[in-house]
Amino acid sequence: MGRRLGQHFLFDPAILDRIVDALDPSDTDVVIEIGPGIGTLTERLAARVRRVIAIEKDRELVGRLREGYGNDGEGGKGKGEGWASLPANVSVVEGDALELDWHGLIAEATVPPSPSPVPGSYKIIGNIPYAITSPLIEKALTPPLPGVVVFLVQREVADRVAAEPGSKVYGGLSVGVQTVAGAERLFTVRAGAFKPPPRVDSAVVRFTPMPDPLVAPRDHAEFRRFVTALFGRRRKQLRGAIRGVTGRERADVEAELVRLGIEPTVRCETLPPADFVRLFDAFA
Numbered sequence: 447m448g449r450r451l452g453q454h455f456l457f458d459p460a461i462l463d464r465i466v467d468a469l470d471p472s473d474t475d476v477v478i479e480i481g482p483g484i485g486t487l488t489e490r491l492a493a494r495v496r497r498v499i500a501i502e503k504d505r506e507l508v509g510r511l512r513e514g515y516g517n518d519g520e521g522g523k524g525k526g527e528g529w530a531s532l533p534a535n536v537s538v539v540e541g542d543a544l545e546l547d548w549h550g551l552i553a554e555a556t557v558p559p560s561p562s563p564v565p566g567s568y569k570i571i572g573n574i575p576y577a578i579t580s581p582l583i584e585k586a587l588t589p590p591l592p593g594v595v596v597f598l599v600q601r602e603v604a605d606r607v608a609a610e611p612g613s614k615v616y617g618g619l620s621v622g623v624q625t626v627a628g629a630e631r632l633f634t635v636r637a638g639a640f641k642p643p644p645r646v647d648s649a650v651v652r653f654t655p656m657p658d659p660l661v662a663p664r665d666h667a668e669f670r671r672f673v674t675a676l677f678g679r680r681r682k683q684l685r686g687a688i689r690g691v692t693g694r695e696r697a698d699v700e701a702e703l704v705r706l707g708i709e710p711t712v713r714c715e716t717l718p719p720a721d722f723v724r725l726f727d728a729f730a
Contacts, residue, residue, distance in 0.1 A: 699729075
C-alpha cells in the first residue's frame, strides 16, 4: 500500500518523536503535514498540537486514515498492524500537495476563519517524496511564511539545502533556500528505519523562515533563474559567468563587481547567499 506513489513508511518510535520535537510543537499550533502515510507521525503530532491538517494523495490511504479518527473515540478499528489511531483534531485532506492551496486550508482552520493565514501562525512537517522534494520546499517557503518547517528528505538534499559556501554540494538550491530561511540539517535516518526501506538514507532538515527575507516574494522566480544560470557556469570566474548570463561587456561587469566589493576572479560557489542578492540587484 502506498508503494505506487513511492512512499516509505517510518515506524521507529524514537525517530518519530525526534521529528516532532524538531517542530517545537505547542498546544496552540496548527500544522500542515505532507504525506501522513499510515499516520505514525500524525498520531504523535496530534497529541502535542491543536490541529493537524494531513494531506495525502493516495486514495486508499486516505480512506484507511479516515477510518481511524473521529469524535467517537473508536479510531483504528480493523486497520491492521502498524496503523495509527488518529484523534478528532486531525483532518485528512485528499489531494496532491503540490496543487492544493495550503494557505487556504490553514485559513479555514483558524477560529474564526480568515482570508489568509498570519505569517508565522502555522507550521509544516512531512516525510516528503524524493521525486518532488525541491518544489515542495519551494511551496513551503512561499509567503505568508510558516513559523517553521521540518521535512524528512533524502540525505543528499538535506546536505545541499544546509550547505555552506565553498562546499562541494553548495549550489542553487542552497542559495534559494537560505535567502528566505535558516536551514539546519538535524540528523540522519537510516534506510532500515522505513518499511519498505528506500535505496538511500534520509535526513531531517529544519527551515526557520526569516522575518525579512533577503529576496522580495515578487522576485523569487527571477532570482532563482539568475542563480541557477550562474551555477550552470560554476567552472568560470564570476566575471565570465555574469557575462554569459547577462551578455554585458567585460569592462562593465568588472566595474560593477569592483563597486560591489566582490572580486571578479572568484567562482560563484564561494559566495554567500547575500552576495547573490547583491549580484541579482546589480545585474538582473
